[in-house]
Amino acid sequence: MDEKATLHSYLRIRRADLLSKLDGLDEYSVRRPMTRTGTNLLGLVKHVAYVQLGYFGEVLGRPSGVPDPWEREGAEDDADMWATAGETRADVVALYRFSAAHADATIAALPLDAVGEVPWWAEERRHPTLHTLLVHVCVEISRHAGHADVVRELIDGAVGMSAANPNLPERGDAEWAAFRDRIEAAAREAAGRQV
Template sequence: MDEEKATLHQYLRIRRADLLAKLDGLDEYAVRRPMTPTGTNLMGLVKHVAYVQLGYFGEVFGRPSGRGYPWEGEGAEQDADMWATAEETREEIVELHRFSAAHADATIEALPLDAVGEVPWWPEERRRPTLHTLLVHMTVETARHAGHADIVRELVDGAAGMSAANSNLPERSAQEWAGYRERIEAAARQAGRPGAPAGDG
């Protein structure tokens, strides 16, 4: 594998691991619980990324995984990839994500960066991207949803940062975090006062 492809692939693998780690230590309700008005939840993020990855590194390059999609078939529910039903287990969703990653890795390893795929759901003028483009696209997609998962996990139980091993956050006590948040709140309220000039300190 050439150096550029290896670097992109490594970043994708790191972001996958970041996302999966957000399920650790939570019960079944917590991993499924919708935490935003649009229903964002941890299991749904993992499930969604798994299916998107299967599409971009599977069908797009003529390498179908053999797995069906939850939105296929008569009566399928819209956005069925964005949440887990009560019948779907955490183990099934995590296994799907790992299967998706392995299938994607096989495509990435087998093809050169300039290999061209076809994305039928993209506009005609950009429908035939290279593996290089899709590696960047999928890394950004995974990182975006890992960021969503960071915030959702903090809302669920207060756990913050990239991972237990590397929070990537300043070291502060609970009291110091509360004070820090209060300073941000005070600045926001001051800036939001009716008639407050921009940059008013």
């Protein structure tokens, strides 16, 4: 597999991991803000859709025709980070899939050394290659998939990268509780040694 195919493969896997975090949850659970800053599962999926449309669309001269949510009349701050009551899960998932297809078409059409322009990046970094953008977006999606891992565990206790690949040791509830207790004890012991 060549370098472009390898990067594209990792991008596809991380996309699927993130989207799988919505599986089996009701509307409230996928939208529920789980942190002080409002992090929620459906918002992470929506945000990544716009990340892909930006970096593999506008940045590389291949606009998708989908306007950014923050450019719409009366748009709220961080409109890409959450879904309004009027936006359905199906709408957000369709946008996510569209953004993936648009990104895939761009990646297929351009060589790794194709140069884009990222107006919101510092001048010295403003003209990255497709290769750089692939790495950047893979890292960003991985970061948000990690956020989604934690948010999903907080919602219903589901853990792991995906149902097909949990990537965790097999432990029962009692074993996980004992493991957590050992970590808690070590944290308290270390804190007690603070000078």
